[in-house]
Structures are given as structure tokens and as C-alpha cells.
Amino acid sequence: MLGILCNNGYSITQDPKTASIIIVNTCAVKQITEDKIFKKLQKMKNHSKPIIITGCLPKINRQRITDSHLDHCSLLDPASIDKIYDMANKCLQERVQNIIFSKQPPNKPSLPRRRLNKYIEILQISEGCQGKCSYCCTRFARGRLHCFPPKTILKQIQKAIAENIVEIQLTAQDTASYNYRGYNLSDLLRDISAVKGDFKVRIGMMNPDTVLKFLDEIIDAYENEKIYKYLHIPIQSGSNRILKLMKRRNTVDDFLSIMNIFRSHFPTISIATDIIVGFPSETQKDFEETLNLIKMMRPDVINISKYAPRPGTEASKMKQLDSRIVASRSRILSKHVGHIIKDKHMKMLGSYEEINPIERTSRGTLFGRTHNYKKAFIDDVVPIGKKIRVKIIEAHQRRLDCKVLDPEVLQNP
Ligand code: SF4
Structure with a gap:
């Protein structure tokens, strides 16, 4: 959006006082993030300037925007970022609520961009996912899987390398599900690695069930030294019973076998995972299974989320756990993980x-x-x-x- 606006004569300021339009780019995957955004929006409510709310929030919780008397804010969904210039002009012309939602995202890698770090290229390779996880509201904002053409991705990478970037971050809701008419993630990685230049690629999150489908090919692609030895693979719970209720499409054993194969090929690889603690009906035994899994897998990075219901999801209709239990489990897990990560870092001393x-x-x-x-x-x-x-x-x-x-x-x- 910055790239499009700057290419069309707008300039960017971080100071709302000097801005002619305020754009609030939101994330609503977690309740806690949504609450923070609403706090900010409330503070801006009486600004005389037009406000555009972009990102996932308009699709995930439009009701709360209405209930918070923010109906004067215009709304633009993630599939409409190419229309930000039109939206900005509309908002300056007339003070009404404009809404732009699109059915399909534009070819995002081909859009103009403005890098916040001139050495890093962040490139989204697909939008949406194939999952139906019962706790997740992201899919309401991002929709079904839509992969961007490899030709555009590779062209943008060549351009970025010519502009001296040193790190490419490939992002998506699930990078392993990338498949453009049979051309999959490993094909893309092979072609990216063949581009001449001194750069490295960080591959974003991959779901265990989609990695499993192409495991050998992905491992092969990781052999290239241009690929960071970093695997972000969310497990969410160490209990198969909870994974089933979450409608995840893998078991704990699937996850462990992927991790073990990666570690056997790349012994120093960093493994990042995500855990949700306190999912509805999670028992002490379920939680201990998560704790034991984490102790056994020894992750390098872990994102721990306290479960909180999200609008429109199946899990939000289930009986919720007491928030004190959720908070206490989150604390226990964080404490264990802290020791593991520090210990792993100590082993890198002197290298x-x-x-x-x-x-x-x-x-x-x-x-x-x-x-x-x-x-x-x-x-x-x-x-x-x-x-x-x-x-x-x-x-x-x-x-x-x-x-x-x-x-x-x-x-x-
Ligand atoms: S795979 Fe599951 S958690 Fe990830 S975006 Fe899709 S529905 Fe949400």
C-alpha cells in the first residue's frame, strides 16, 4: 500500500497530526491484538481526518467496528490493497464510509513496493489456506488458497537482488501449500536459489500436513546454501485429542517425524513452532502432553498464545476454560521454553x-x-x-x- 501511494504522489508520515488521511493497517488473528487496535482507533475517533481501516479486521470483526461507533471509518480488505490509491482519493473527496472488498487478491508480488528495510525483501507467495481450523478467523479474511504466478515472484526477486537486498522472506498463511498449476514450493525454491547473487531466503510458516506431502522435495530444496536452515512448523498442541478438536490435519507423530527428518539432514537447523494453550476442554493431561512434547522437541523459537475465542469460529461456541487456568499454563510453558532456548544458544558459543x-x-x-x-x-x-x-x-x-x-x-x- 505504501508503494502504491508513494508511486502516485502521496508521501508518508508517521505523525497523524500532519497526515491528510490516516491508515490503520490491522491484524485481528488474536483477541489481544484486536483489543490494542480498538484502543488506538478509539483515541483517533474524533480526528477530523478520514480514517481507512485496512488489513484483516474489517473482514473478521466488522460488527465491533459498528458497535464502537467507528462507522465513519472506511474499510479496505486484504484482497483490495491494490485499490488503496482510489480509496484514499475517495476519502478525501467525500466524508462517507467507503467500503472496498474484493473476491480475489491482485497479483501481489507485482505491486509497487516500499521496503521498510532496504536489505530485506518481503514477498508474499500466496494468500489464504486450505485449512478449516476451528479456532482460526484468519481464513475469513484471507479466503481459500490463491497462489501468485512464479514468473512474477521470480521477476520481483531478480529486481530486488539488483537493488542489493540480502534477505528474501517468503511469506504466506502456509508456504508449503504453494502450488501454481503443479509448480510447487520446492520448484519455486529451486528457481529462486538459481538466481545469481549474494542473498539468503527465509521460508515462512509451513503447516505439517502440507509439508508431509512434499517432504523429500522440500528437504532437497533446503540443501541449497541460499536457504536459511530455519523451519517454522506450528504444532499448536501436544495432545492428539486437542489437535482433532482444533481440526488440524496432522498428528503429533506427523510433526515429530518431519522435525526428525529435517534435523537428521540439517543438525543445526532452527525449529520454530506455535502453541495455543487453554483451547476449550484442554485438560491438565492434554497440557502436560504439550509440555512434554516441547521438552522433547527443544524448539529454537516458540510462539505461545493464550487461547481466546474469535468471532464466527467453531471453537468460540465451545465451553471455554477459566482464564486463570489458561494464564497459568501459558506461564509454565514460557518458563520451560526460556531455559531450553538459552541452553541451545550456549551450545553455539565459540562457533x-x-x-x-x-x-x-x-x-x-x-x-x-x-x-x-x-x-x-x-x-x-x-x-x-x-x-x-x-x-x-x-x-x-x-x-x-x-x-x-x-x-x-x-x-x-
Ligand atoms: S491453516 Fe488453519 S490456522 Fe492456518 S490460516 Fe488456515 S485455518 Fe487458519
């Missing part, structure tokens, strides 16, 4: 990495990613965007601190 820094932090430190997508910070004075060899000298729960090696060691660590 060498080749890093392409992508950002300078406000403290002046450089930030980049290790081969397995761990956050690496470097205090030494080196230019950004230039590949360096480093040694990991300190390990923390959320990051690794590194030191640049002298030229001699650089060549011969």
Missing part, C-alpha cells in the same frame, strides 16, 4: 558464522542472521550490507553477540 548485516540498531550495533536464522549482534565497526565472518562470544535467550574476526582468521578460522 563461527558468516553474516550479512541487514540493520544498524539505535545503539549503533549491527544486526544480522546466522545460517540458522538466529539473531546475531555485532558491536565492531563494520559497514552494513557487507558479508563478514564472526565468532559467537556471548549467548542470551533472545540473541547471540558476535565479534568480527581479523582478516587472517576470516580466511582461516
Whole structure:
């Protein structure tokens, strides 16, 4: 949306006071995020400027927008981002509520873009999913699976590399379900890896059931050194009973076998997973199964969500657990995970990495990613965007601190 607006003569400000239109780009996957957004919207309510609410919220909880007396805000859904310029003009012309919802997304990789980090290209390869998870409201906003043509994706990647980006992030609701007329994720990865240039690719979340369908091909594609050794595979619960109620299409054993195969091919791979604690009817035994799974799998990254009902979902109609039980289970799980991640980072102490820094932090430190997508910070004075060899000298729960090696060691660590 920024790319389209800037290409058409608009400029961007972060300050609502100097803006002529306010765009609130929303996420409504979790109750807690939705609440924060409504708090912001309430604060802006009396602004004299037109407000456009974009992102998933208009499709997920339009009722709450009405109930909160925000009917003067215009609404644009995720499938209509190419229409943001028309919407902005409409809003400036007339103070009425404009609504633009589209049936199908545009070819998103072909749209103009403005990178928030000039070294990172974020590229959405598909929209929507094939799932029907009983807790999920994302599918109401993103719809059924729609894959963007590989030709456009590859063209955009070549353009980005010519503009010196060093990291490509492939995103989707489920990257493993990418399939454009028989051309699947592994085909895409193979073609991306063949593009000349010094860059790495981070593959976004993949659901276990879709990974299983192409497991060997995906493993093959991961062999390429341009692919970060990072696998984001959500399990959500360690209890098969709960997975069934969640309408996930995999079992705990499916998940474990994928993880074990990846680890046997890439022993240092980082594995990220997502857990929802306190799903309706989750018993202490179900929760302990989740806890045991996490202790056994030893993830590198874990996103823990406290279950909260979302509008229109099947799970919102089930009997809900006491919120104190949910909060306490979330605390217990977080505590265990913290120890595991720190311990894994400690094992990386003293090892060498080749890093392409992508950002300078406000403290002046450089930030980049290790081969397995761990956050690496470097205090030494080196230019950004230039590949360096480093040694990991300190390990923390959320990051690794590194030191640049002298030229001699650089060549011969
Ligand atoms: S796979 Fe399930 S959780 Fe993911 S977006 Fe689709 S319905 Fe939601």
C-alpha cells in the first residue's frame, strides 16, 4: 500500500497530526491484538481526518467496528490493497464510509513496493489456506488458497537482488501449500536459489500436513546454501485429542517425524513452532502432553498464545476454560521454553558464522542472521550490507553477540 501511494504522489508520515488521511493497517488473528487496535482507533475517533481501516479486521470483526461507533471509518480488505490509491482519493473527496472488498487478491508480488528495510525483501507467495481450523478467523479474511504466478515472484526477486537486498522472506498463511498449476514450493525454491547473487531466503510458516506431502522435495530444496536452515512448523498442541478438536490435519507423530527428518539432514537447523494453550476442554493431561512434547522437541523459537475465542469460529461456541487456568499454563510453558532456548544458544558459543548485516540498531550495533536464522549482534565497526565472518562470544535467550574476526582468521578460522 505504501508503494502504491508513494508511486502516485502521496508521501508518508508517521505523525497523524500532519497526515491528510490516516491508515490503520490491522491484524485481528488474536483477541489481544484486536483489543490494542480498538484502543488506538478509539483515541483517533474524533480526528477530523478520514480514517481507512485496512488489513484483516474489517473482514473478521466488522460488527465491533459498528458497535464502537467507528462507522465513519472506511474499510479496505486484504484482497483490495491494490485499490488503496482510489480509496484514499475517495476519502478525501467525500466524508462517507467507503467500503472496498474484493473476491480475489491482485497479483501481489507485482505491486509497487516500499521496503521498510532496504536489505530485506518481503514477498508474499500466496494468500489464504486450505485449512478449516476451528479456532482460526484468519481464513475469513484471507479466503481459500490463491497462489501468485512464479514468473512474477521470480521477476520481483531478480529486481530486488539488483537493488542489493540480502534477505528474501517468503511469506504466506502456509508456504508449503504453494502450488501454481503443479509448480510447487520446492520448484519455486529451486528457481529462486538459481538466481545469481549474494542473498539468503527465509521460508515462512509451513503447516505439517502440507509439508508431509512434499517432504523429500522440500528437504532437497533446503540443501541449497541460499536457504536459511530455519523451519517454522506450528504444532499448536501436544495432545492428539486437542489437535482433532482444533481440526488440524496432522498428528503429533506427523510433526515429530518431519522435525526428525529435517534435523537428521540439517543438525543445526532452527525449529520454530506455535502453541495455543487453554483451547476449550484442554485438560491438565492434554497440557502436560504439550509440555512434554516441547521438552522433547527443544524448539529454537516458540510462539505461545493464550487461547481466546474469535468471532464466527467453531471453537468460540465451545465451553471455554477459566482464564486463570489458561494464564497459568501459558506461564509454565514460557518458563520451560526460556531455559531450553538459552541452553541451545550456549551450545553455539565459540562457533563461527558468516553474516550479512541487514540493520544498524539505535545503539549503533549491527544486526544480522546466522545460517540458522538466529539473531546475531555485532558491536565492531563494520559497514552494513557487507558479508563478514564472526565468532559467537556471548549467548542470551533472545540473541547471540558476535565479534568480527581479523582478516587472517576470516580466511582461516
Ligand atoms: S491453516 Fe488453519 S490456522 Fe492456518 S490460516 Fe488456515 S485455518 Fe487458519
